[in-house]
Amino acid sequence: MDLHDSAAHKAFREDVRAFLTEHGAEAPIETAMSYRLLPKPYSLQVRAWQQLLVERGYANRTIPKEYGGFGAEPDILKSRIIADEFFAADIPQGLISQGISMLMPTLLEHGTEEQKQQWIRPTLQGDVFWCQGYSEPGAGSDLASLTTHAVEDGDDFVINGQKIWTSSAHIAQMIFCLVRTEPEASKYAGISYLIFSMDTPGIDVRPLQTMTGHPSFNEVFFTDVRVPKSQVVGGRGKGWTVANSTLKHERGMLSNANGSLDRLNRIQALMMRETVAGETLMHNPVMCDRFIALQARVQSMRLHEMRLISAAQKGEGPGLGDMVCKLLGCELNHQLDALAIDAFGELGVFYDGIPSMQSDGIWQQLYMYDLGLIIGGGTAQIQKNIIAERGLGMPREPKAVQV
Numbered sequence: 001m002d003l004h005d006s007a008a009h010k011a012f013r014e015d016v017r018a019f020l021t022e023h024g025a026e027a028p029i030e031t032a033m034s035y036r037l038l039p040k041p042y043s044l045q046v047r048a049w050q051q052l053l054v055e056r057g058y059a060n061r062t063i064p065k066e067y068g069g070f071g072a073e074p075d076i077l078k079s080r081i082i083a084d085e086f087f088a089a090d091i092p093q094g095l096i097s098q099g100i101s102m103l104m105p106t107l108l109e110h111g112t113e114e115q116k117q118q119w120i121r122p123t124l125q126g127d128v129f130w131c132q133g134y135s136e137p138g139a140g141s142d143l144a145s146l147t148t149h150a151v152e153d154g155d156d157f158v159i160n161g162q163k164i165w166t167s168s169a170h171i172a173q174m175i176f177c178l179v180r181t182e183p184e185a186s187k188y189a190g191i192s193y194l195i196f197s198m199d200t201p202g203i204d205v206r207p208l209q210t211m212t213g214h215p216s217f218n219e220v221f222f223t224d225v226r227v228p229k230s231q232v233v234g235g236r237g238k239g240w241t242v243a244n245s246t247l248k249h250e251r252g253m254l255s256n257a258n259g260s261l262d263r264l265n266r267i268q269a270l271m272m273r274e275t276v277a278g279e280t281l282m283h284n285p286v287m288c289d290r291f292i293a294l295q296a297r298v299q300s301m302r303l304h305e306m307r308l309i310s311a312a313q314k315g316e317g318p319g320l321g322d323m324v325c326k327l328l329g330c331e332l333n334h335q336l337d338a339l340a341i342d343a344f345g346e347l348g349v350f351y352d353g354i355p356s357m358q359s360d361g362i363w364q365q366l367y368m369y370d371l372g373l374i375i376g377g378g379t380a381q382i383q384k385n386i387i388a389e390r391g392l393g394m395p396r397e398p399k400a401v402q403v
């Protein structure tokens, strides 16, 4: 694996740096993280920044021109250079959201031409906010057990049922939603993937408070919700395949090594600053030991990502490599947050609204939020089962017996 830039990549890196020097000051103050902790509609400045990045090819650069993108050829090293340079300059990259990071690539893979024309451009530009209607009270890890159903009536489907843990449903304009359209078919064959407006009559959204203390996800109830049949993505009854495509992109969204390195760098500064008995925390053997152990894991995440990039350059798929990233990356972030809280000593136990709290309590909120990400998008236990069975060839888990 040669990690040096080729001449072309070196020139590209210089272009990215020049862009950041010229336009960095236009970047919004809000970070991607503040949107994730407390979802809200995008501000004008956030959308303007996103639109500039799309126009210059620094956000979702491979989206075809006819759908509002930059239309670059896939070049994983260039994407990596952009990520590294924005990260090094501490300037926010393009938006990360369920619409942009999960639905858009799914539509490119499975959507009709009309769906792509209608939805990709406004989603990419941050003008339309989406939520994901997958989980139900009786269908989480075993997602295919979902019971929300859609019955054909003329040109429409009529939906009845309930979703739960629907992040950002209270601010979303659109939903991508799994419903059962063929009750007679087998569990996996009878599902369809529908997209529709959250303003459709019959939708009732009830916010749920998360461990962060903020209402970031919801229960969503559907009573006789009418959706045109043309809004099925990937074909009627083919929703399981489409849903898995979205899940693959969700795993990619939930963990990345730069995000972990950013946390690590901030903790390093914190531990060089905070003192106990006249010495910095970095000189405290127990804290320093914890820091170094996590530093090694962040480094191994970066190397693992580079290995996947090298494989992709050779035309090889990630195998279960992206699942390993989701599993280890989400757990790692949570452990980094825990180290930051411990570095604050007794102030680390404070939460929201206490004047003496450090860094506006962001680490305490991240600690609560990142615990959720070990569950969201497929729990750690489920990821381990899949890696063990499909990756390591271990015996399959026994099927639950119905009584």
Ligand SMILES: Cc1cc2nc3c(=O)[nH]c(=O)nc-3n(C[C@H](O)[C@H](O)[C@H](O)COP(=O)(O)OP(=O)(O)OC[C@H]3O[C@@H](n4cnc5c(N)ncnc54)[C@H](O)[C@@H]3O)c2cc1C
Binding pocket: 131, 132, 133, 134, 135, 136, 137, 139, 140, 141, 142, 164, 165, 166, 167, 168, 217, 372, 373, 375, 376, 377, 378, 379, 380, 381, 382, 385, 397
């Ligand atoms: C922060 C957050 C955001 C979310 N956002 C969304 C969203 O926007 N849209 C959406 O649709 N859903 C969302 N979810 C829901 C998420 O996808 C589910 O919570 C997840 O799939 C687990 O399902 P469950 O909560 O029903 O837990 P269950 O499936 O009931 O699992 C409970 C426990 O049992 C374990 N378990 C279950 N089956 C097995 C098994 N076979 N082997 C070993 N252990 C097992 C699980 O690992 C878990 O620890 C979100 C969740 C979180 C935490």
